[in-house]
Amino acid sequence: MTDPVRLSKRLAEQLGCSRREAELYIEGGWVNVDGQVVEAPFRKVEPGQRIELRAGATATEIAPVTLLLHRPAGQAAGTDAESTLRMLTAATHCSEDPSRIEPLQRHLLRQNELLPLEADSSGLVVFSQQREVIRTLSGSRNKFEQEYIVDVSGEPEANGLALLAKGIGHRGRILPKAKVSWQSETRLRVVLKEPAPGEVRMLCEAIGLRVLASKRIRIGRLSMAKLPAGQWRYLGEHERF
Structure with a gap:
């Protein structure tokens, strides 16, 4: 009986190509095993399984992406990046993604969470494999404006929003200036x-409001x-922060 072998080895032998070319075909989503797409080069296959290369296949490196x-x-199960990263699956990819990028398993691996949200906040989160995006959002010189919608309760201090625009002290620290308006x-x-952790909440508390x-x-x-x-989508080719 012949033992199972790695898919990349089997495909390389079948096509007469290098092992690296076979890996690129597989990672690019071009290879079917018994009619199902398999993107893992190291997956073991049995001798009797049918290996097929899809039409139009190219052995090219998978370009890094930003998600x-x-x-x-209510779905942030912790403060670490892993709890949010687990939300990135093929099933949660937005069906109306305008990027037209073909989703691949490789796109969901080795993603870096940038400008992470606090555990009790919701909204826009960025993950990237792209060096230029990671450098842009992580650089100390690049302070990007962020916009939040905040539900609150309580009675605000008189002229409180104007105080927030000038910079206000709270709990022994000076909070960043903020443009705040009622919706x-x-x-x-x-x-x-780029608010530090807790600063959006402290801005509201500083003028007598409780964040809900x-x-x-x-x-x-x-x-x-x-x-x-x-749900998630790809950052489009022409989109910029």
Whole structure:
């Protein structure tokens, strides 16, 4: 009886190509095993299984991508990146993604969470494999404006929003200046540059308001727009932060 072998080895022998070319075909989603796409080069296959290369296959490196997730309220199971990263699956990819990028398993691996949200916040979260995006959002010189919608309760201090625009002290620290406006009787729009953990909440508390919920809807020029809660899409080729 012949033992199972790695799919990449079997495909290389079948096509007469190098092992690396076989891996690229597999990672690119071009290979079917018994009629099902398999993207794992190291998966073991049995001698009797049918291995097929799809029409139009190219052995090219998979370009790194950036993903935008609408993290829903109440589903942040922790403060670490892994709890949010687990939300990135093939099943949660937005069906109306305008990028037209063909989803691949490789796109969901080795993703770096950038400008992470606090555990009790929802909204726009960015994951990236792209060096230029990671450098842009992680650089100390690049302070991107972020926009939040915040549900609050309580009676605000008189002239409180004007105080927030000038910079206000709270709990022994000076908070960043913020542009704040009312969207309704219980909802605020808060815009500020890269808030540290807890600062959006402290800004509201500083003028006598209690935060009930907060949602990040924009980072720099990039808006979450109509991305459904719990789903993700690709950053488009021409989109910039």
